[in-house]
Amino acid sequence: MIKGCIKRLLLCLSLVFLSFSFLKAQGPIPMNKKEFKFYFTQGNIMLLENFYDTALATFAYIYRMDTMNANVNYKIGYILLQLPGNKSQAQRFLQKAVEKISPKYIEDEPGEKRAPRIALYYLGKALHINADYLRAIDYFDRYKTAMGKKLTKEQLDD
Numbered sequence: 814m815i816k817g818c819i820k821r822l823l824l825c826l827s828l829v830f831l832s833f834s835f836l837k838a839q840g841p842i843p844m845n846k847k848e849f850k851f852y853f854t855q856g857n858i859m860l861l862e863n864f865y866d867t868a869l870a871t872f873a874y875i876y877r878m879d880t881m882n883a884n885v886n887y888k889i890g891y892i893l894l895q896l897p898g899n900k901s902q903a904q905r906f907l908q909k910a911v912e913k914i915s916p917k918y919i920e921d922e923p924g925e926k927r928a929p930r931i932a933l934y935y936l937g938k939a940l941h942i943n944a945d946y947l948r949a950i951d952y953f954d955r956y957k958t959a960m961g962k963k964l965t966k967e968q969l970d971d
Contacts (some may be wrong), residue, residue, distance in 0.1 A: 844878040853923040856888065865895045879926075883913035887928035891935055900942045907936040911952075914959070930959040 844852075852875045859868035869892045876885050890907035893899045915927035937952035 844875065849875055849878060850923040853885075854921075857921055860888065860892065863895075865892050868892050869896065881909065882926050883910045883928040883932075884918075884925045886910040887932045887935075890932070890939065894935060894938060894942075900939065904936065904939040904943055907932055907939050911936050916959075930956065933959055 852871055856868050856871035856875070859865075859871060869889065872885055872889050872892065876882075876889060879885065886906040887910035890903040890905075890910055893903035893906065910928035910932040913927045914930050914932055916930060918927055918929040919925045920929070933952050933956035937949045937956060940946075940949035940952060
């Protein structure tokens, strides 16, 4: 049983390491829309199951196909905020994501290239983690404005 746990831990660590090598790799990779859809769907499944390390590896792989896809940047930034020790890296991805936000964002659609408005909130969190407090407050305010009356009191207190 302990050997099985160690093997799983080593596999997870390998996937996280692999994902960072994909994020730093140069140049796009060739991938058709069918492959993109497959990997995007798999990444979303891993994200829903809270398997952040494997979701990161999957989204990092498709990131190389389209580095300007705001949705992929949002998902990578969000995942990095969930992983211990990686939170400070989320800012650069979320910064790209908020350049193309949409109130009509479609969560699980592989063809969606825009990011949801909540990316503003997560960028604020990333900036706060990186001790850029004034910009963090600015992005929290932008999020509140973007959401308008749709925010509940609990969301506003976050």
